[in-house]
Amino acid sequence: MDLNLRKAILSNIESNDQKQLEATIVEAIQNGEEKMLPGLGVLFELIWKQSDEQDKQEMINALEQGVKQETTG
Incomplete structure (x- = not known):
């Protein structure tokens, strides 16, 4: 059986509104x-693809800070 996980995930959320997407993440x-x-x-891949360079840099900065907090806290 060939399962395309990405397609299955997208299929599960394709009709979700913003509140449902947020609830899924939370x-x-x-x-x-x-x-x-x-x-x-x-x-995250979908968010990344829709983001401009400034948004991507902000995400990377937030990620860096999160990694530091998780690994030192």
Whole structure:
């Protein structure tokens, strides 16, 4: 069986509105389940593709700060 995980994730969220998308992200982070990581990765990919260079730099800065906090805290 050939499963395209990216397509399956996109299919599951294609009709979601902003509140539903936010709830998906919040739930995935709060639950902390490993199985949610691919979905978050696909969502991040969509955000990245829609972002301009300034937004991307802000995300990278936030990511750097988050990594530092997680690894030293």
